[in-house]
Amino acid sequence: MSATYQPVLWNRQKKIYDWVMFGLIILFLAIFIGVSLVLFGDKITGETLIIRAFGSLAITMLHIILMIGPLARLNKKFLPLLYNRRHLGVTMFFMASIHGVFSILQFHSMGDINPLVSLFTSNVNYATLAEFPFQVLGFFSLIILFLMAATSHDFWLKNLSPKVWKTLHLLVYLAYAMLIFHVMLGVIQLEKSPLIVILLGIGMLTVIGLHLAAGYRQKQLGYLKEQVEKDGFVKVCTPDDIEDNRAKLVHLNGESIAIFKYENKLSAINNFCKHQNGSLSEGKFVNGCITCPWHGYQYLAHNGSSPPPFTEKVATYHLQLIDNEIWVNPTPEPEGTAIEPVLL
Amino acid sequence: MKSNDEFYIGYFPKAPKSIAKWIMTSVIILVISIAILSLLQARNQENLQANNFEFGKITELTGILQTTPVPNLVIHNGQDINGNDLFQSVLLIGLGKFGSDSLVSFFKNKIDLPLNQTEVTLRGTLIYSDGKTLLELTEEENALVKSVPLDSSITISSKKIGRIELNGEMIDSKCYFGVMNPGYGKPHRSCAIRCVSGGIPPVFWSTTEDKATQYYIVLGKNGEAINQQVLPYIADPICIKGEVYQYLDWHIIQTDIENEITAKGCSGF
Structure with missing residues (x-):
């Protein structure tokens, strides 16, 4: 709580939060990159490794972010995770951006048309679900995540008004839905193992289940049995x-x-x-x-x-x-x- | 009713003890979960081909420059057991997502003699896997190091094999054989479309019953490039029919784009 705007009002709790967050990010990347190099050696290129590691990290982080809200409503002991959630959100956006930028460079740059035009026009099977250009879904999700990250500061909360700000930030659920399809219509079509589908299914069910449970509890809390x-x-x-x-x-x-x-x-x-x-x-x-x-x-x-x-x-x-x-x-x-x- | 004092305020120096303990437990669970999730996702990746793209390393190759069936350099590759010379065709590719047609035309104009009477040396970055080799002309117009007249002209021709009908996938040769890994399938479709659109020869790959992979450079029914016409079929499972030719170590398939490529599997498969 502050009467003036500062980039970040650092305090001990926020510093601990961020150190833990960056520690977990490094842990994820170290394991992913280490295992990939052991499995594939120099067969995997640096760009592919970056695209895969940061994409996997970003969607894992997004699941955690979406679970924090309902968890904190169901049990107040989770509130410390909510307190600095915006740092987690902004960091997740940067991780997703690395995935997105490297993907555009790898798959769309140095060609006969502008990379952003290529993103929308190379695969034009918009009418079919299985062949749908999944990269477009990732792009629009990244735009939403950018808007959220850019307006995450209290300056924007105040100037956009809490209602507009909250509505804008609820778009994270649209971004999440698009990202699920981004994965399902993209990399999963290349993999033979069902593991990613299973992990994604568990993640989705957990996110949806926690939201339903928190919503039900919230509803139960404030309603009178009889109104005198x-x-x-x-x-x-x-x-x-x-x-x-x-x-x-x-x-x-x-x-x-x-x-x-x-x-x-x-x-x-x-x-x-x-x-x-x-x-x-x-x-x-x-x-x-x-x-x-x-x-x-x-x-x-x-x-x-x-x-x-x-x-x-x-x-x-x-x-x-x-x-x-x-x-x-x-x-x-x-x-x-x-x-x-x-x-x- | 007594007050419950346990309450977390982020800007206070410390969290209440029981909440701090709860969060510590949650962080330990998160550390374990993150480690397992990362391990599972990394371990789950499909095995990759043994592709090679010698990025940053320039190699010089000497041979006969050919503009057909696609731009390539025919290099001497030893002798067979009977002492006959063996030749290999190295496909020539441009920088980025471009073919080498314009560069090869430029070289052709620079060389005074007909191409089959000249030995040229080209510099570039090697791309190779599964017995196929390509050369990216990384330095573009400077890729032509020298050209030396030959004592006699050399004729290299294709040999007709017959008609085939195969299920498989059409990809761009540059990514598939080395620059990307994997350079096939839906995640790579947009990239493959850009590469083929930019003039890189499309290649059809198909797996035989004994799991061997066969590659066919795709051309039109009269041997012309049909890169723009095949774009809707790139990186999709397709059935292709056509006349197959042997060109040194490559197969060529000449197909009627209007009638002989279908998105569905071939009949009988």
């Missing part, structure tokens, strides 16, 4: 149902509301962090502020505003405590509106 309403307020739970310094999530009238219990008080704010839509109800009241579990963005509980000099604001909601039951009015007040907390 009185004077615009809806009965939610008792204060004892909420841990100290933690929140209860409730979905009402299309609103996701996080009701926090802290310092013997209750306050309700919109559930979605202004940074990357992190679920504030999974956060904690720390040092006088509601703290987002994803990247530590903070909001004052009574008015949903980040403490100065920060400027993020979320909507707030009115609460009532009647006969030891918490009631919430799901009509949001404008973002940053102060509402007197309910005293316990």
Whole structure:
């Protein structure tokens, strides 16, 4: 969390994260290149080795990246993997770029037409699935990954607006789908062993399964079994149902509301962090502020505003405590509106 | 309800102990998983041919320059057991994804005598595998080192063998025999199309029942280059029919592009 923009706000956790990430990348490449050289010796050219090693690495990294989000929703202990995920994403883009650039140089350059024109016009079997020009799918995936990597900084998040930014970054699923077909319609058609198909299948099922499980859990969390309403307020739970310094999530009238219990008080704010839509109800009241579990963005509980000099604001909601039951009015007040907390 | 104090904040110096322990375990699992995944993916790669492209090494070859059936240099390759001279045809290829037709025309104009009365020395990068040799004219117009008149002219001709009908794949000769490995199949299709489009002779390869591979330089029914016409068939399984000729150590297949190449397998296969 920063009031100004810097390329990277380095801290100890980020440094550890990046060192581990680069260590794993070196491990992957060392094994892949080492095994390939043992198997093939000088029969494999440097370009082919680079294309294969970095392509395999990039798609392996993409699977890990896509698993982190749902894993962190299913178990908060995975949140440290989410914290610096953008470094993983940007690095994956660079790994994929090495694969892409070497492929274009190897397969399309030094010919009778421009390499990029060649990419789209050499194999023109667009009408058939089995013969489809798989390299085009890889190219468009790389464009999406580039857009994501280029806009991964908070400067773009702020200037594009969180909604546009989030929508843009959801394109990773389109890139992922295209990359699956890029592999299935490309290198797999050359290999006789079913291993890559099996690995890809396991990877896809894991990614899809984790997303479905996380989505189901998220849905279960905030829905009331029965909705008792009185004077615009809806009965939610008792204060004892909420841990100290933690929140209860409730979905009402299309609103996701996080009701926090802290310092013997209750306050309700919109559930979605202004940074990357992190679920504030999974956060904690720390040092006088509601703290987002994803990247530590903070909001004052009574008015949903980040403490100065920060400027993020979320909507707030009115609460009532009647006969030891918490009631919430799901009509949001404008973002940053102060509402007197309910005293316990 | 008591508070659950365990909460991770990335910009705090340290993660809570139980979370740090969990992440440490996850990292160990990741290290093992990454090692296994990398090993499996590397181990799974199909075996490669023993192709050779002597990149960075220039070799000089001396022989008779020929423009047909495709640009090639006929070199002396020892003698058979009866003492007869043996000759080998080295296909000439341009730099990058180009054939050598224009270069060979340039050399032909530079040499005063007819080609079959001249011995030339060419410099380039050797490409070879499976008994076939090609020379990339890496230095392009400077590839012609010298030309020396011969005492007598030499005639090199093709011998007609007969008609064939074969299943196989058409590829570009430069990549297949050395520059790429593998230089066949769908992942290489675009590259092969560019190479053939640029004038590199297309070669049809087919495997016999006893697993031997046979190679045929593909030409039109009158022996003309049909590089542009064969592009839709490159790197696909095809059936080809045509008249086969023997040209030194190469086979040539002359085919009617309109009627004798089909994307489906040959009947009876």
